[in-house]
Amino acid sequence: xxxxxxxxxxxxPEVGKTSLIMSLVSEEFPEKVPARxxxxxxxxxxxxxxxxxxxxxxxxxxxxxxxxxxxxxxxxVVCVVYDVNKESTIEKIQSKWIPLVNGRTEKGxxxxxxxxxxxxxxxxxxxxxxxxxxxxxxxxxxxxVECSAKNLKNISELFFYAQKAVLHPTAPLYxxxxxxxxxxxxxxxxxxxxxxDRDNDGILSDTEMNFFQKYCFRNPLSPQALEDVKTVVWxxxxxxxxxDGLTLxxxxxxxxxxIQRGRHETTWTVLRKFGYDDNLELTDDYLHPQLRxxxxxxxxxxxCAYLFLQRVFEKYDADNDGVLSPIELKNLFSVFxxxxxxxEVFNTVCTDKRGWITLHGYLCHxxxxxxxxxxxxxxxxxYLGYTTITEQESQxxxxxxxxxxxxxxxxxxxxxxxxxxxxxxxxxxxxxAFLQAFLGRSLETQSEMGGDVSDFTINTVQINSLDKYLIxxxxxxRIPCIFVASKSDLQQQKQEHGIGPVEFCYKHRLPAxxxxxxxxxxxxxxxxxxxxxxxxxxxxxxxxxxxxSSFWLRITFGATVVAFLGLAIYKALARQK
Numbered sequence: 001x002x003x004x005x006x007x008x009x010x011x012x013p014e015v016g017k018t019s020l021i022m023s024l025v026s027e028e029f030p031e032k033v034p035a036r037x038x039x040x041x042x043x044x045x046x047x048x049x050x051x052x053x054x055x056x057x058x059x060x061x062x063x064x065x066x067x068x069x070x071x072x073x074x075x076x077v078v079c080v081v082y083d084v085n086k087e088s089t090i091e092k093i094q095s096k097w098i099p100l101v102n103g104r105t106e107k108g109x110x111x112x113x114x115x116x117x118x119x120x121x122x123x124x125x126x127x128x129x130x131x132x133x134x135x136x137x138x139x140x141x142x143x144x145v146e147c148s149a150k151n152l153k154n155i156s157e158l159f160f161y162a163q164k165a166v167l168h169p170t171a172p173l174y175x176x177x178x179x180x181x182x183x184x185x186x187x188x189x190x191x192x193x194x195x196x197d198r199d200n201d202g203i204l205s206d207t208e209m210n211f212f213q214k215y216c217f218r219n220p221l222s223p224q225a226l227e228d229v230k231t232v233v234w235x236x237x238x239x240x241x242x243x244d245g246l247t248l249x250x251x252x253x254x255x256x257x258x259i260q261r262g263r264h265e266t267t268w269t270v271l272r273k274f275g276y277d278d279n280l281e282l283t284d285d286y287l288h289p290q291l292r293x294x295x296x297x298x299x300x301x302x303x304c305a306y307l308f309l310q311r312v313f314e315k316y317d318a319d320n321d322g323v324l325s326p327i328e329l330k331n332l333f334s335v336f337x338x339x340x341x342x343x344e345v346f347n348t349v350c351t352d353k354r355g356w357i358t359l360h361g362y363l364c365h366x367x368x369x370x371x372x373x374x375x376x377x378x379x380x381x382x383y384l385g386y387t388t389i390t391e392q393e394s395q396x397x398x399x400x401x402x403x404x405x406x407x408x409x410x411x412x413x414x415x416x417x418x419x420x421x422x423x424x425x426x427x428x429x430x431x432x433a434f435l436q437a438f439l440g441r442s443l444e445t446q447s448e449m450g451g452d453v454s455d456f457t458i459n460t461v462q463i464n465s466l467d468k469y470l471i472x473x474x475x476x477x478r479i480p481c482i483f484v485a486s487k488s489d490l491q492q493q494k495q496e497h498g499i500g501p502v503e504f505c506y507k508h509r510l511p512a513x514x515x516x517x518x519x520x521x522x523x524x525x526x527x528x529x530x531x532x533x534x535x536x537x538x539x540x541x542x543x544x545x546x547x548x549s550s551f552w553l554r555i556t557f558g559a560t561v562v563a564f565l566g567l568a569i570y571k572a573l574a575r576q577k
Contacts, residue, residue, distance in 0.1 A: 002278065004052040005166045007159065008071050009116075010097060011058075011081035012089045016118040018057055019149035020081065024159060029150045036062045042159075049167050055159070072101055076166040077112045077142075079158070084117040084127040084146060094134050102140055112165040115144040116158055121151045139176045143262065168264040172280050174256070181256050184280040185267075191335045192274050193251050195385035200315045200331075203245030215388055216273045229254070275382065287382040288375060289394035296405040299374040300418050301367060305381075305398035308390055313362050323356040336383045340376070341365070347454040350439050355449065360460070367469045368458045370399065371418045412538060418469040419536035431474050433518045438472055438529055443518045461526075461533045470533045 009017040021037045022030040036059035044052045056071055063071075072078065080097045082089040093115065102110040115135070117127045126146060135141045142165040147154035170176070173185045181189070196212045197204060204212065209229075210220040221229070233240040233250040236257070240250025258266040275286030293299055301309075316332040317324060324332065333339055348368065349361030357365070370377040381395040390397070408414035423431050435457040436446045455474045460467040501513045514528050 002167060005163050006054045006074060006076045007162045008056045008075035009058060009079045009081055012092055013060055015081045015083045015089055016149050017081045021055055021057055023149040023152055024155050035059050049163055053163055075111060077162050079114045079116050079162055081116040081118055083119050085119055085122050090130050098138050110140040112169055113141045114162050114165060115141060117146040118149055120146045121148040142170060168268040170264055173267060174259045181252060188271055188276055188280050189252055189255055193248050194335050195388055203242055203247055205245045209246060216270050287379045289396050291396050293401055298402045299370050300400045301370050301398060302400045308386060309363060309366050312384055313359050323352050323358050325356055340380055344452040344454040348456050349458060364458045367418055368471055414537055419533055420471045421532050422473050422475055424475045435472050435474050437518050461530045463534055463537050468533050470529060
């Protein structure tokens with residue numbers, strides 16, 4: 001919501017602009033009226049919307065045309081004041097003032113205008129008959145208020161409506177010419193409906209409507225009020241009620257009715273509770289709440305987040321088969337402005353034989369995103385309405401920031417549940433096959449699947465009967481390398497080479513190479529993945545393989561067998577010499 005409101009009063013001389021301002025401030029009609037009132041600032045704590053409000057007067061005798069135009073450019077709303085007793089001041093509204101305010105402005109970004117008929121105490125009839133055609137001609141006119149500076153009639157209401165025109169504008173929501181909600185408003189309200197439709201049946205039940213009502217307005221509706229709402233919808237939009245519940249059509253109709261009846265603040269309250277700004281875009285604060293992740297710490301989803309994500313999965317798994325078909329996955333992401341997962345996701349996580357994502361694979365991918373790209377994770381949770389459903393302040397409540405890696409090394413174990421393993425080695429040694437085998441896929445299955453190659457896979461392994469997530473990252477060996485021959489001032493020594501992996505490991509007191517094949521028994525292969533996670537969970541067991549600056553485990557593939565010959569081992573050997 002905007003931080004403050006700037007209201008400018010314009011109009012013909014002697015229509016009572018200054019008197020209106022002074023009557024508002026002093027709560028009495030001034031005996032002596034200056035040519036122009038000084039700028040007035042009304043503190044936030046005395047305004048209905050709790051927003052500081054600045055009121056600016058205009059005087060043709062004291063200001064130039066350039067100064068007037070500058071004030072118009074700075075204004076959030078313009079009140080065009082006319083004398084209800086003088087037809088000439090009414091005619092000037094459309095011939096002079098409206099073109100002056102918005103004549104150079106694009107239709108979609110025009111400044112809202114309030115028409116103010118002053119001196120209503122001097123006549124018994126209303127000027128609305130003359131004003132209505134003007135209001136119909138200029139869509140930027142929000143409303144018209146007849147008032148009296150002398151009798152203090154509707155003075156507070158005038159400035160309330162002016163403030164309301166800024167904080168709850170009509171233009172982003174509604175097209176008065178077509179008498180329809182604008183497409184961006186329909187899109188935002190559709191997302192809100194889908195989030196609140198917790199069982200995904202296309203209907204808001206009484207329970208879901210009351211959840212929505214309580215979340216947006218703090219208080220639920222009484223049973224009679226609920227019935228009254230549904231009756232209004234049914235009489236005006238029969239397709240808005242189905243099985244005694246509110247459909248999307250009915251939800252959109254209700255909001256259009258609020259706007260048509262001048263209750264824009266109702267719809268804006270809903271939109272802002274769900275994170276939208278004045279342009280009907282989700283705010284950056286809503287999508288990207290502040291999160292501090294210290295160096296050497298990682299981010300993981302907590303138990304409540306997994307429960308939320310599982311409920312979302314089950315909501316869109318229409319046939320309850322435990323997998324998301326392409327249509328179901330598309331429906332799940334219908335609350336997003338774009339499809340967040342690329343085609344490589346199907347080679348990153350577990351799928352069924354059709355290549356459809358299972359619940360396990362779905363949760364794995366959320367874990368993967370949280371670990372490697374936490375800011376996108378927060379954004380995605382925002383689109384899904386995490387704060388609404390869980391009634392939390394922000395998406396950061398879904399996350400756990402792990403403790404510093406050095407603390408894990410000191411204690412000889414870690415509290416982390418997600419580990420990252422870097423897989424490196426020459427081309428053709430089976431790195432990709434190793435990653436896909438982690439998802440239970442044989443070479444034959446891998447060749448049948450095809451699709452976009454993924455540099456990552458993620459699955460769970462068990463350590464002490466607890467599930468841990470292991471992310472494997474295939475690293476291309478494209479990084480330039482330079483070998484440095486140190487101590488060149490000394491006599492050159494013959495360098496040992498040609499040593500085999502088994503001999504190398506034995507000589508340097510390292511674990512023997514772990515043999516692996518995509519064509520062997522799957523249970524045998526799975527031991528290596530558990531062993532990797534175990535080494536990460538208890539770093540003291542493989543301290544020589546851990547560097548101070550990285551918590552990654554590295555696997556290096558040899559030409560014929562798997563051998564632990566990575567950079568970390570090189571560092572271990574260097575320390576021994």
